[in-house]
Amino acid sequence: MAEIYVNPQKAKEFCIEAFEVLGVPKQDAETVATNLVEGELRGLGSHGVSRMKFYINKLEGGGFNPKPDIKIIRERPSMLVMDADNALGAVAGTKAMSMCIEKAKKTGSACAAVRKGNHFGIAAFYSMMALEHNMIGFATCNSNSLMAVYGGTSRILGTNPISIAVPAGKRLPLVFDAATSLVASGKIIVADIEGKPIPEGWAMDKDGKSTTNAKEALEGALLPFGGYKGSGLSIMVDVFSGILTGALFGLHIGELRGSPEKGQDVGFFYGAVDIDSFEDVNTFKTRVDQMIDELKASKKAEGAERIYMPGELEFIKKEANLRNGFKIGSGVLKDLMDIKNKYGLKSNPEEWLEV
């Protein structure tokens, strides 16, 4: 199978066109398209245009609401609760994080909770919104249950990612963004679409036995990262994103890949911390740079060529992907062509190919 490189701008236009055909207002379509393409650019194809198929199914089936009535249902100086009314995740997600940042400007720190949300792409998309405001951003969401709790084999927890973004000075920002599973489910979904095996240790089949078959893994359960610690963090993400927000949690969450008529009711939880309230911003950034320099000057472990900071690899990939296009598999290309053909889109994925 040949490697297929895709022009990011054209991919974005395709997504916008598809969303608009399904009734999504232009500005919202742009937000979601930007979010998906940003996932691809950062090397996370699992959170990129591979999800279009599911987004389109949900819009078509009524599970995702193209014209949601998004409401703030509770609000105090340093918090808000948003009812996303089954919006596309990125539409509600960017609104909530913007409001969270505005509140943090006034009080020093703030949180935002979103209920009735849907798949929101990469968590770093939201935490990183804080960077240009000289804030530290925090983002979590829960997701439909694909993972076991430590000590169990049932699918009971989402992959529940955590992202934290910190501005630096001359250095790249620090951007932590990780699923609390050993791997993000998206990687297994892509392996399934492309018919490829997955490495040993990522997942169990439905009988609790280790498997390298992506389809079996999707029917079984992922494992948390770092044993009981990752499992505990995943539970906490579900408390913040699912319970505190008033969204669903654990095994109750709607899936992205099926039930086109049903919203997922996942929740997002955001935080913004205004650096200038705590410390002179330049001093803060200079010290972050110093920390990075010192961490990178560590004696390297056997086999390590370079010490990467959180998010550094994603910045490197983004630069390369903007230059060369991002790579998709032929399974994803076929899904996109199916969308083009079904809705008679002008944008033609087969013409994006750059290599």
Add this chain to the structure above:
Amino acid sequence: MAEIYVNPQKAKEFCIEAFEVLGVPKQDAETVATNLVEGELRGLGSHGVSRMKFYINKLEGGGFNPKPDIKIIRERPSMLVMDADNALGAVAGTKAMSMCIEKAKKTGSACAAVRKGNHFGIAAFYSMMALEHNMIGFATCNSNSLMAVYGGTSRILGTNPISIAVPAGKRLPLVFDAATSLVASGKIIVADIEGKPIPEGWAMDKDGKSTTNAKEALEGALLPFGGYKGSGLSIMVDVFSGILTGALFGLHIGELRGSPEKGQDVGFFYGAVDIDSFEDVNTFKTRVDQMIDELKASKKAEGAERIYMPGELEFIKKEANLRNGFKIGSGVLKDLMDIKNKYGLKSNPEEWLEV
């Protein structure tokens, strides 16, 4: 070596007497003693009376300030920065968390940062302060560098713990409290005091090779939990606790075990989230109970007899330790007897023994 069980109340009285002899006001002495004994009760001997030796050395040498002038140096509706003036960690730590909780009552959520702090015991001591206020509590601190960054072998990061406490209804609260190292350094310190080996995989020696010798491990480096994810979280804890607070970070932090004349200048970062602002408290607690019930009903993995929630094991241990006394090693007992003899304390550790 016989197992030595100790009466918690008597151990607390000993700590209070020792602190008072070294100039600590009674109320502060009680706070720190409660903190250390709470560590023991929760089964974390690594964060208990084994630390008395180092606390006393620091108080005697001037590194810890028995009568600190604790000041709030920056404040907004949802944040504060405290200069702890080299206070005993638990003295400044409890004050800062109390203020953080009061702010969260008024705005819905708040953060507190502490600089010029010292070793503060178990992080859950602070996150759990939020529980009786129907809040979610969050606590981190940094610590002197004992751990390698992912890909490195140099000692460059602290064990930088994270604690999150969530109130439940009929169930026990969820209390996550974990070092971002594979194990807390205190466990290796206790192994060193007791002359015992440590398991393979916990640490590297100073040449970056795996070791089971506690002394070599303390000269070498611990490993982060969960590979690059735990390493990234540890970096983030250092950003919040060390850089944002204006304390020291990474390799600059003073050690607890040496330099009696020097404070550590570690930082603490706290958060409090007022549940009632987001969601009816009873609904929240009922849903947390439901989540716990569902997680515990998971099909169990081979070898797992029970599925534990974050902090559950510590509650079980506390109940047993309150009933039977907590266990210390003969090395720790000797350290405590040395303190008794040096300062002519009335309280006699050898008389605490219950078994």
